[in-house]
Amino acid sequence: MARSVPARVVAVSGVVVALVAGLAACGATAHDDKDPEHRSFPLQGRTLTIDSDDSALEIVAADSNKAGTVEVTRWFQGSVAVGSDPKVTWSMKDDRLVLREKCSGVVADCSADHRIEVPRGVSVKVEDGDGSVRARGFEDALSVHTADGSVTVTDSSGPLDLKTGDGSVRVSDVSSRQVKAQAGDGSVVLELGSVPDRVETRSGDGAVTIELPRATYRVTTETGDGSVDVSVPRDDSSSHVVSARTGDGKVTVRTAN
Structure with a gap:
């Protein structure tokens, strides 16, 4: 003969299920x-x-x-x-x-x-x-590493070292001379207001877009699966070095309007 489940166990289980469902519907x-x-x-x-x-x-x-x-x-x-x-x-x-x-x-x-x-x-x-991490107003060095979340930096001029394992990286209204940005799974977008000395970007899976002031740059690009569009003036002897790499996505390096 099959054994019956005690009513109290069933009731407690029902309460737990209801609580889980309630929290899933309206997360904190x-x-x-x-x-x-x-x-x-x-x-x-x-x-x-x-x-x-x-x-x-x-x-x-x-x-x-x-x-x-x-x-x-x-x-x-x-x-x-x-x-x-x-x-x-x-x-x-x-x-x-x-x-x-x-x-x-x-x-x-x-x-x-x-x-x-x-x-x-x-x-x-x-x-x-x-x-996620948002930062603004920094004139000194700023390093941001997060395992899971987007990284956004604005209104800054100090050296930047930005990295996320899962999320996007976005930089705007920035005049930093040194910028390093890396996303394991997500896009990288840089909008720079001053001519940088060195820019290094990499995405494991996502597009890379770099917008630069008008100048001549030494540009290196690489993509595993995607197109490449470089419209800034290029010179392999330029002291302004830009690297844009992605495993899967489009690479765009353009002059700001």
Whole structure:
């Protein structure tokens, strides 16, 4: 004779299924946090490393009212139906700002955003495990590496080193002389306002588009599967070097209108 499933087990299973379905229908978003937290962290030197495991980041070079401080605003929404309560932490040690999110369980749904205001004159390095990164206003070196998420940089003039494992890279309103941009799976778009000394771009799977001021460039292109369109003036002896490579996608190097 077949054994019957206890009614309590069936009821609990039904609740879990309902919770999963409910969370899937309306996932958490940090934008729903109407009461964000704010904190100031002291910064002694001229460099800052931002170490984040799972958060969207907005990083701004700003004239801070407090000299030598990094101002951080945090938005967070999260729920865990079966498991430990979700938690976010932030801390600064030396020149390293560490942002962490703990959100695990049978039914877990969390979302975090951070806005980080950095004093001008500070070089910034970003290490993000999962999340998009937006940065603007930097006159000093900026390095952004994220495993999963788009990278967007605007209104900057310092050297740029940008990399994402899965997502697009977009640079606009930038006068940097040195630009390195890499996307494992996504497009790369650069719109440069000043003649650069060196530009290196690479995409594993996505189009590469570089828009440059009028000048003569030494251009190298490569694509595994896609067309190539180079319309800027070219000279193999030029000191302005541009490299555009993609495994699968179109390569465009053109003069800005």
